[in-house]
Amino acid sequence: MKIVIINYGAGNIQSIMFAIERLGYKAILSNNPEEILAADKVIFPGVGEASSAMEKLIESGLDCLIPNLKQPVLGICLGMQLMCQSSEEGNxxxxxxxxxDVVKFTSNVKVPQMGWNQIYNLKSDLFREIPENEFMYLVHSFYAPSCPEAxxxxxxxxxxxxxxxxxxxYGTQFHPEKSGDIGEKILGNFLNI
Structure with a gap:
């Protein structure tokens, strides 16, 4: 299986590479459209600020490539947010x-949300054999509101x-690669889709 992690200068790439290796696979890092198109699975990571990350995608032409991919694609954290219509971060x-549309948490809570929190109302093959209310690792100040695609x-x-x-x-706001055995199981489920 050919797994490509999109390398556009805004990713938390090493921990994803290691998690995939622990699952018994190898991934390559690439921003080459031909390599991305030829992949069986694509992972779209993201760490940092939305507008500067989007500028990097536009500079490399990946903003046109990613929405047209036909194989399974997994956006992680900012990667998932960039797959939405818009983000309040940097407008x-x-x-x-x-x-x-991605929005900012209100001032009622400490931002970023950093640490472990539960996931529930699980649907799709991404969560095959994952129990409700497992804890995942999150670091974010912006979020996608509940919607039909949740x-x-x-x-x-x-x-x-x-x-x-x-x-x-597919997109996860949490970091499966930093969420222990259950996070790795979710990554494994993605690779088996």
Whole structure:
């Protein structure tokens, strides 16, 4: 299986590489459109600020490539947020894959939300054999509100979509690669889709 992690200068790449290796696979890092198109599975990571990450995607032409991919694609953290219509962070236009706008947590809670929180209302093959209310590791100040494309929910000030799915596209707000055995199981489920 050919697994490509999109390398556009805004990813938390090493921990994803190691998690995939622990599952018995090898991944390559690439921003080469031909390599990405030829992959069986694509992982779209993201760490940092939305508008500067989006600028990097536009500079490399990946903003046009990613929404047209046909194989399973997993966006992680900022990767998932960039797959939405827009983000309040830097007033950023997203890739428009998921039909939801990313918004900032209110001042009622400490931001970023950093640490472990539960996921529930689990749907889709991404969560095959994953029990409800498992704890996942999250670091974020912005979130996708609950919407029809939500396949997992988390509560922090509000209930929000901690995972999304539409067609061949999946996204997790949490970091499966930093969420222990259950997170690795979710990554393994993605690789088996």
């Amino acid at each position: 950023t236009k997203g890739l428009g894959i998921f039909d939801v 396949i997992a929910t988390t509560h922090y000030d509000v209930e929000y979509a901690s995972a999304l799915h539409k067609n061949n596209f």
